Amino acid sequence: MKRVFVLAFLLLGIFSVQSFAQEASEEVTEEEMVKYAAMEAKVQAYIQDKQTTMEEMIKNNEVLGGGARYNEIKGAWGNDEKLAEIEATDEEKAAFEEIQNYIDSIGDxxxxxxxxxxxxxxxxxxxxxxxxxxxMSADPAVKEKINSLITEMKESGEEEGVAL
Structure with missing residues (x-):
């Protein structure tokens, strides 16, 4: 019984040393954090660009006449009675669908x-x-550091350095 306990204790110690060694070798470098932050900043800039395009599509759509009519149609969309009630024309419906198709494609x-x-x-x-x-999941300080780097990059415009 004593041997089993000692063996179990030694195995536990070995596993602990191995997992500690793995964690130590998994430490994230400053360069890796900067690369990750740059990627995130680029993605955020890309999303902002797509959102700006969407807003311009809505504001400048001659058929819809701006955001108010777009929102009115959006509120009635999918309900033919409501669309008839707000007197949505076929041209307005087509313009709305074009904008919605653009919005739906942004995620992909x-x-x-x-x-x-x-x-x-x-x-x-x-x-x-x-x-x-x-x-980042294991260490809040790493996540905080990366978020700080992302903010710095966005403010300085560094995320635009590499485009795909």
Whole structure:
């Protein structure tokens, strides 16, 4: 019985040393954090660009006449009675659908853009992405540091340095 306890204790110690060694080798470097932050800043800038385009589409749409009519149609969309009640024309419906199609495509475009940045070893690389995400989950200080870097990059415009 004593031998089993000692053996279990030694195995536990070995596993602890191995996991500590793995964690120590998994430490995120400053360079990796900067690369990750740059990727995130680029994605946020990309999203902002898409959002600006969407807003311009709504504001400058001659058929809809601006955001108020767009919002009115949006509130009635999917309900033919409400669309008839607000007297939405076929042209307005088509213009609304065109804008909605653009909005619906943004998610896929952002996902594709972000995936491209992550997979590009010059920009970040999948291994670095996974390593940094894991470190951010495990250590709030890492997450705080990266968020700070993202903010600095956005303010200085550094995220625009590399485009896909």
């Amino acid at each position: 475009e952002v996902k594709e853009y972000m995936t491209g940045l992550i997979m590009d070893k010059e920009v970040l690389g999948a291994a670095t992405y996974n390593k940094v995400r894991k470190a």
